[in-house]
Amino acid sequence: MERPYRPVESFRVRRSCLAVPASSERFIAKAHGLPADEVFLDLEDAVAPAAKAQARANAVAAVTGDWGGRVLAVRVNDASTPWAHRDVIDVVSAAGRLDAIVLPKVTSPDHVVWLDLLLGQVEREAGLTPGRTGIEAQIEDAGGLAAVNAIAAASPRLQALVFGPADFMASVGIRSLDVGGQPAGYTGGDVYHYALMRILIAARARGLQAIDGPYLRVRDVEGFRRSAASAAALGYDGKWVLHPDQIDAANEVFAPSPEDFARASRIVEAYAHATGVQARGAVMFGDEMIDEASHKMARAIVARGRAAGLGHDDPPGGHRRDDPGRDAGTGSEST
Numbered sequence: 121m122e123r124p125y126r127p128v129e130s131f132r133v134r135r136s137c138l139a140v141p142a143s144s145e146r147f148i149a150k151a152h153g154l155p156a157d158e159v160f161l162d163l164e165d166a167v168a169p170a171a172k173a174q175a176r177a178n179a180v181a182a183v184t185g186d187w188g189g190r191v192l193a194v195r196v197n198d199a200s201t202p203w204a205h206r207d208v209i210d211v212v213s214a215a216g217r218l219d220a221i222v223l224p225k226v227t228s229p230d231h232v233v234w235l236d237l238l239l240g241q242v243e244r245e246a247g248l249t250p251g252r253t254g255i256e257a258q259i260e261d262a263g264g265l266a267a268v269n270a271i272a273a274a275s276p277r278l279q280a281l282v283f284g285p286a287d288f289m290a291s292v293g294i295r296s297l298d299v300g301g302q303p304a305g306y307t308g309g310d311v312y313h314y315a316l317m318r319i320l321i322a323a324r325a326r327g328l329q330a331i332d333g334p335y336l337r338v339r340d341v342e343g344f345r346r347s348a349a350s351a352a353a354l355g356y357d358g359k360w361v362l363h364p365d366q367i368d369a370a371n372e373v374f375a376p377s378p379e380d381f382a383r384a385s386r387i388v389e390a391y392a393h394a395t396g397v398q399a400r401g402a403v404m405f406g407d408e409m410i411d412e413a414s415h416k417m418a419r420a421i422v423a424r425g426r427a428a429g430l431g432h433d434d435p436p437g438g439h440r441r442d443d444p445g446r447d448a449g450t451g452s453e454s455t
Contacts, residue, residue, distance in 0.1 A: 132191055132219075133157045133428055134280065134329055134358040135374035136367045141166035142175040142194070148182050156367050157358065158191035163207050164198065164224050172203050176210055183215040193256060195222035199231040208238050212253055213246045220254035220279055225287065227263035229274035236275040251277060256331070259319055260284030261291035272322040280329035281319050282360070286336070288315060300335035300347050310350065320355055329357040338363035348373040357424075371428070381425035387418035 138156035140147050142163050151159050161182055167175040179194050196207035212218060223235050232255060239253050255277045259268055265288070272281060286299045294311060296303030302311055310316075316332065323330040332351035335344040344366050348359045352374050359370050376384065387410055394403035402411040410418075425431055 132279075133424075134191060134331060135428065136370035137191075137193075137282075137331055137358055137360045138364075138367065139166065139195075139334065139360055139362050142179040142182070143167045143171045145178055148178060150364075152185075152187065154364055154367055155371065156190065156361060157371070158193060159187060160193035160195050160220075160222050161211075162195045163203070164195050172197070176203075176207055180210050180214040183211055183218050185216075187217070191219045192217060193220040193222050194218065195224060195258075198225035199223065199234055200225075205238065208235065209242055212239060212242045212248070215253075218253060220256050222256045222258060222282065224258045224284065225260050225264070226257045226271055227261060228267055229270040232257055232271055232274035232278065236277055239277065253277065254279040256280040256282055258282040258284045258333075259315075260287035262288075263291075265315055265318060268319055268322040269325070272326040272328060278326070278328055280331050280357070281323045282331045283312075283316060283319050283333045285312060285333040298337075300333070301337070301343065313354075316351065316354055316356070324355075330355070332356050332359040334360040334362050335366070336362065338366065341365050341369055345369045345373060374424075375428035375430070376421045376425045378430060380421055381430045384418040384421035384425070385431060388415065388422055391415040391418070 134157050136156040137158040137160060138151060138154060139162050140151045140159055142148065142161040143166070148161065161179045163172065163175050163179060183192065183194065194207070194211045196211070197203040208221060212221070221235060221239065223231060226232060235255055239255075240250060242248075243250050243252060255275060256279055257271055257274075259265055259271070259281055260283075264271065268281065272278065288294075289296065289299065294303055295305075320330045322328075332348070335347045337343055344361075348370055351359055356374070358374050361367050361370050387405060390403060390405050391410055391412075402409055404410075422431075
């Protein structure tokens with residue numbers, strides 16, 4: 121199914137995606153006060169089979185509450201399980217506001233198509249706006265990675281692709297129990313690079329966000345920060361967090377620095393002035409030539425920064441709105 125390209129400016133911020141076991145009412149209550157960009161209530165791996173029904177009931181109660189402006193999602197059980205369809209029906213029907221369903225262990229576009237069709241049926245039956253519930257597809261094994269391009273194109277409801285490192289490691293035989301870390305003896309760089317890049321390219325080709333999976337050593341905040349920084353440098357939008365101690369690190373790492381945000385804002389302004397007022401396709405910005413490619417990169421940084429709360433009080437770059445191109449073509453960059 122074809123979908124239009126969605127520019128990065130339309131993304132909702134997902135720097136930190138907090139996993140909350142839906143079996144724990146205490147953890148659900150605590151999550152309301154944490155500064156994660158996204159909270160997802162987990163009905164899958166974090167919940168034992170005997171606790172699935174109660175966890176689902178807890179999630180149904182929770183999604184009717186006030187979660188502020190953050191993204192609210194529920195990770196249902198995977199499409200091959202006996203719990204998946206009831207998870208979707210109950211939480212979507214009950215939701216006052218549910219932004220997305222996280223679908224784990226996606227190995228085929230058929231899984232996404234199944235969820236898309238079921239969501240449409242549930243929305244109609246519950247009197248909800250058609251298409252209101254998004255999908256985040258979790259890529260967790262060799263089959264899912266091999267089919268990731270088709271998965272990314274499977275539904276217009278898709279909002280993000282998520283890497284699941286633990287199941288992926290088991291699937292391909294990586295010899296380590298350090299999920300999110302590097303296996304001993306591997307000298308080729310980052311063992312996850314190929315999977316992360318392939319997911320990122322599939323996501324960006326379809327206008328989706330790309331989210332890195334968890335780092336299981338929850339007390340090792342610096343290790344988490346290194347893992348998050350690597351994914352952010354690659355171009356990822358955010359990372360799963362399993363513990364409150366990881367949230368601030370994720371929010372910091374996946375947001376542009378104030379300096380980068382300010383510089384990108386000035387590039388956007390300078391380029392707008394050059395193309396609009398001066399009718400030029402390229403312009404000197406300090407001692408750097410900027411063009412449409414530079415402009416796209418800068419717009420992406422500005423969008424991420426604004427989503428993270430930067431620059432809402434002042435015009436981008438701190439310039440007056442009646443002088444958007446003050447530095448354009450002058451050969452010097454204002455600071």
